[in-house]
Amino acid sequence: MSGVGSPPGEQVERQGAATTPRGLLELSGLTRRYGSIAALDDLSFAVPAGQVVGFLGPNGAGKTTTMRAIFGLTDLDAGQVRWNGVAVAQAERRRFGYMPEERGLYPGMLVGEQVEYLARLHGLSAVAAATATKLWLERLGVADRIASKVDVLSHGNQQRVQLAAALVHEPELIVLDEPLSGLDPTGIDDIGAVLVEQARAGCCVLFSSHQLDLVEDLCESVTIIDHGRLVVTGRVDELATSGPRRLVVRVEGDRDATWARDLAGVTVSEVGGSAVRLILEESVDSDTVLRAAMLAGRVTQFSFERRRLSEVFREALA
Amino acid sequence: MNTPEVILVVVAALVVVRVWRRKQGRATGTLTRSEPRRSLLEAAFGDVGLVARREVRERIRGRIFQIGTVIILLVVAAAIVIPVLHKTKAHHPRVGIVGALSTPVRATLDATAASIATTATLVTEPNQTRADADLRAGHLDLVVIDGRQLQVNKAIADSDTSTTAQFVRAVSRALGAEQAYQEAGLSTTQAGIVARAKPLPVTSLHPASAKGTVRTTSLISSILIFVMLSQYNTWTLTGVVEEKASRVVEVLLAAVRPIHLLAGKVLGIGLVAFTQAAIIVTFALGLAKVAGSDLLHGTAPLTLVAALVWLVLGYAFYCWVFAAAGSTAERQEQVQTLAFPLTLPLILGYIVSITAATSGNASTFFKVLAYLPPTAPFAMTVLVDLGKATWWQFGASAAISILATIAVARFASTIYRRAILRTGHRVRLREVLSLKTALRSRRSETSG
Numbered sequence: 204m205s206g207v208g209s210p211p212g213e214q215v216e217r218q219g220a221a222t223t224p225r226g227l228l229e230l231s232g233l234t235r236r237y238g239s240i241a242a243l244d245d246l247s248f249a250v251p252a253g254q255v256v257g258f259l260g261p262n263g264a265g266k267t268t269t270m271r272a273i274f275g276l277t278d279l280d281a282g283q284v285r286w287n288g289v290a291v292a293q294a295e296r297r298r299f300g301y302m303p304e305e306r307g308l309y310p311g312m313l314v315g316e317q318v319e320y321l322a323r324l325h326g327l328s329a330v331a332a333a334t335a336t337k338l339w340l341e342r343l344g345v346a347d348r349i350a351s352k353v354d355v356l357s358h359g360n361q362q363r364v365q366l367a368a369a370l371v372h373e374p375e376l377i378v379l380d381e382p383l384s385g386l387d388p389t390g391i392d393d394i395g396a397v398l399v400e401q402a403r404a405g406c407c408v409l410f411s412s413h414q415l416d417l418v419e420d421l422c423e424s425v426t427i428i429d430h431g432r433l434v435v436t437g438r439v440d441e442l443a444t445s446g447p448r449r450l451v452v453r454v455e456g457d458r459d460a461t462w463a464r465d466l467a468g469v470t471v472s473e474v475g476g477s478a479v480r481l482i483l484e485e486s487v488d489s490d491t492v493l494r495a496a497m498l499a500g501r502v503t504q505f506s507f508e509r510r511r512l513s514e515v516f517r518e519a520l521a
Numbered sequence: 522m523n524t525p526e527v528i529l530v531v532v533a534a535l536v537v538v539r540v541w542r543r544k545q546g547r548a549t550g551t552l553t554r555s556e557p558r559r560s561l562l563e564a565a566f567g568d569v570g571l572v573a574r575r576e577v578r579e580r581i582r583g584r585i586f587q588i589g590t591v592i593i594l595l596v597v598a599a600a601i602v603i604p605v606l607h608k609t610k611a612h613h614p615r616v617g618i619v620g621a622l623s624t625p626v627r628a629t630l631d632a633t634a635a636s637i638a639t640t641a642t643l644v645t646e647p648n649q650t651r652a653d654a655d656l657r658a659g660h661l662d663l664v665v666i667d668g669r670q671l672q673v674n675k676a677i678a679d680s681d682t683s684t685t686a687q688f689v690r691a692v693s694r695a696l697g698a699e700q701a702y703q704e705a706g707l708s709t710t711q712a713g714i715v716a717r718a719k720p721l722p723v724t725s726l727h728p729a730s731a732k733g734t735v736r737t738t739s740l741i742s743s744i745l746i747f748v749m750l751s752q753y754n755t756w757t758l759t760g761v762v763e764e765k766a767s768r769v770v771e772v773l774l775a776a777v778r779p780i781h782l783l784a785g786k787v788l789g790i791g792l793v794a795f796t797q798a799a800i801i802v803t804f805a806l807g808l809a810k811v812a813g814s815d816l817l818h819g820t821a822p823l824t825l826v827a828a829l830v831w832l833v834l835g836y837a838f839y840c841w842v843f844a845a846a847g848s849t850a851e852r853q854e855q856v857q858t859l860a861f862p863l864t865l866p867l868i869l870g871y872i873v874s875i876t877a878a879t880s881g882n883a884s885t886f887f888k889v890l891a892y893l894p895p896t897a898p899f900a901m902t903v904l905v906d907l908g909k910a911t912w913w914q915f916g917a918s919a920a921i922s923i924l925a926t927i928a929v930a931r932f933a934s935t936i937y938r939r940a941i942l943r944t945g946h947r948v949r950l951r952e953v954l955s956l957k958t959a960l961r962s963r964r965s966e967t968s969g
Binding site for chain 2: 368
């Protein structure tokens with residue numbers, strides 16, 4: 204398998220400027236019910252171009268249903284999907300790329316012909332489809348499997364081919380359902396790099412994952428849903444720094460952080476080793492906490508901490 | 522410049538332009554959604570053509586198609602050539618003559634051979650010992666001794682229907698009669714009159730029930746139609762199930778409309794089926810001409826053409842039903858369960874047509890089946906072979922089939938559209954038909 208090389212964009216002329224955001228995806232009031240169960244419940248959010256947006260939620264939250272709705276693959280009881288302010292129809296969908304959770308490839312078809320076929324269905328000419336197929340398979344490190352059948356490829360290589368199929372027509376919006384599941388670290392790095400690169404080139408990238416650390420590394424923004432409803436949406440940096448301040452304090456010889464438990468407006472969230480993680484209410488002065496810690500012993504660490512995305516996720520769903 | 526030169530110049534110019542444009546395309550590698558050059562299918566049908574082209578390529582490339590075509594061609598070749606060889610070998614019994622052979626007896630031998638549509642070769646033997654030796658060696662079929670005694674190498678059983686057996690029996694009867702005429706003192710002229718006696722015609726108050734002959738072309742056509750409709754419709758079903766089970770349908774439907782995907786699939790598989798059938802029929806007619814088979818006589822060529830027409834109409838009728846059934850499946854293992862009930866009308870049509878072709882008769886029930894789209898491909902083809910279908914009856918049946926196909930296609934495509942994306946369990950027909958949400962088109966919901 205060859206490594207990740209230069210992007211096809213260097214050789215294949217893109218539609219539009221390379222770094223100009225190409226659109227805005229808006230989901231408005233999406234509602235889908237299966238009997239008494241609401242898969243989507245008046246769900247609304249937007250996905251701006253030029254960013255990698257993580258789409259998060261527990262199992263059954265409605266992520267896949269939302270993604271299918273973008274491509275018209277599920278009937279909606281209400282709501283609308285818009286692209287650049289225009290209701291999405293077949294013509295718009297042709298400019299989108301989709302990688303479903305359960306991989307969608309013909310098992311017995313040759314890799315190259317399969318990617319080329321999907322490129323043709325998205326409107327590329329025969330020559331452009333053949334050129335783009337070769338470039339993307341090379342870019343994703345599976346060029347040597349162009350004449351292999353899909354069902355003889357490893358899981359990781361099938362993922363790469365699936366991604367090539369989603370990207371081959373240079374889509375303006377890329378929607379990927381669990382693109383990183385089951386991949387080894389190299390595969391995650393390669394695919395992650397491609398997603399970031401696409402966003403930098405002006406694409407709109409939305410992908411779902413349960414690997415929150417990876418999402419935090421890759422995404423500028425996240426949207427979290429639960430029970431088909433929007434819970435949180437925003438930039439990762441803002442979410443990590445929003446809410447109450449978080450302190451990590453390490454006091455020599457202190458094991459149970461009793462000094463912090465009586466402080467007004469301070470909650471002990473975690474005690475591990477000689478370090479304690481504290482959550483401070485708005486009114487609490489951090490100097491007060493420092494003084495209390497110094498009274499308890501020699502302070503070796505006193506620092507503010509960002510919220511991890513996993514904490515944002517848990518708190519949002521709590 | 523005369524006409525051939527003009528044509529050459531135009532072709533050369535086209536080739537140069539084509540090569541230049543290809544080089545330009547490769548050099549720039551530009552992504553473009555325009556389509557300067559398209560295959561015939563793509564140009565004529567757009568997305569449907571693209572889907573159909575993939576189907577054609579994948580199916581023709583498959584071993585099932587390649588090996589199946591070779592096997593069918595071998596079977597057809599055997600069905601044409603073996604009867605011709607058998608018929609050729611059965612002619613010309615050789616008759617050894619021992620002793621004198623009177624002119625009337627010689628005339629009787631020739632007339633007898635002619636009566637069973639063959640010719641006999643008379644071989645004069647020097648004596649009976651030599652004649653017996655030739656009989657044992659298989660050089661002779663029969664020895665006539667002094668015009669009064671017949672000898673064969675091996676006794677002929679009553680059940681033997683070979684040309685030689687028929688000839689020996691006929692000679693035995695004819696020479697026996699000839700001997701009786703001589704004993705009765707009839708002159709040669711009188712004996713000739715008696716020998717040429719014809720039975721009196723018998724009239725009846727009611728016509729006898731007709732008993733036709735076996736229609737080989739009908740048999741071949743019925744088998745061809747049954748095998749091909751079963752095979753290609755099952756391909757449609759398994760193709761739809763494969764796309765649904767592998768979830769590739771989600772990727773496809775993100776780019777094309779369900780009706781285009783479905784139409785492309787049935788068009789592609791249908792083209793493969795028709796191409797294979799055309800190859801087989803052309804091969805059969807060509808081989809029949811070369812081999813001198815009866816297949817080119819009477820209504821046989823017309824029957825083969827009718828079989829081709831009805832193969833197309835039959836496939837067009839059934840393919841939608843099989844595709845809709847495939848869209849309700851969840852796994853490949855359900856293919857057999859889904860295919861069986863859909864194959865029953867095919868089996869019914871096949872059995873009744875084989876029965877009619879074998880007996881050479883068409884009952885009223887059979888004639889009715891010729892106007893019902895599920896069984897018409899079989900029954901109408903046999904009626905053509907039997908000479909019991911006029912052109913307007915053929916046309917009426919075809920029109921009924923086309924109208925029924927349009928109705929079935931509309932119904933089946935609705936089922937397909939509603940069921941193809943429903944996963945998790947096998948979709949029941951009642952469930953699909955009662956879907957209120959299905960009536961809301963995706964266009965109005967997500968496209969405004």
